[in-house]
Amino acid sequence: MSLSPRALRWLLVASLALNVLVIGVITGAICLSHFGHGRHMGPPKGGLLGFARSLPDERGGPILQKFDDGKETRKNLRSLIRDARAKVRAAIIAEPFDQAKLDEALNGIVNAETEIARDRVSMFNATVQHLTPEERRQLHDWLEKHRPMPKPPGH
Numbered sequence: 001m002s003l004s005p006r007a008l009r010w011l012l013v014a015s016l017a018l019n020v021l022v023i024g025v026i027t028g029a030i031c032l033s034h035f036g037h038g039r040h041m042g043p044p045k046g047g048l049l050g051f052a053r054s055l056p057d058e059r060g061g062p063i064l065q066k067f068d069d070g071k072e073t074r075k076n077l078r079s080l081i082r083d084a085r086a087k088v089r090a091a092i093i094a095e096p097f098d099q100a101k102l103d104e105a106l107n108g109i110v111n112a113e114t115e116i117a118r119d120r121v122s123m124f125n126a127t128v129q130h131l132t133p134e135e136r137r138q139l140h141d142w143l144e145k146h147r148p149m150p151k152p153p154g155h
Contacts, residue, residue: 013097020088020106027081027109048124051142059135063127070123077116084108 003011052063087105094101131139 016102017092020092020102023106023109024085024088027085027113030113047143047146048127048139050146051139052127054142055135062130066123066127070119073119074116077112077119080112080115081109084112 048063049067052060052067054060055063084105087108088102091098091102091105128136128139
């Protein structure tokens, strides 16, 4: 069965829209898992921030202060993600459709997520290097205990 060029074009646009939707859902889930600990969700229990809260104040306080000092940076990085997603949405509905603009917008999401990951790794590195050997062992145990549970297949 042969489809007309117009039908093929609409099929391509629908396919691209579905792909962008899937990318958005995945990106949102990643961001929520990393940054979604808003007031309504309570404090994160795992990760470096949760570990810092388990330490005595004189050891955990400086780590918590680093997190506090980096709030503005993390806010700006989340803004980059929002802006990149807005560009993807705009590229999807632009007429005439421009695949290069969509590709550029999608790359913007990848770049913003890379910056967020780089910031998280940098924070982790800057913190761990100041821990005592015993605290590093405690951090290891903490991370093992609080690591996310794998989701069952099909969920």
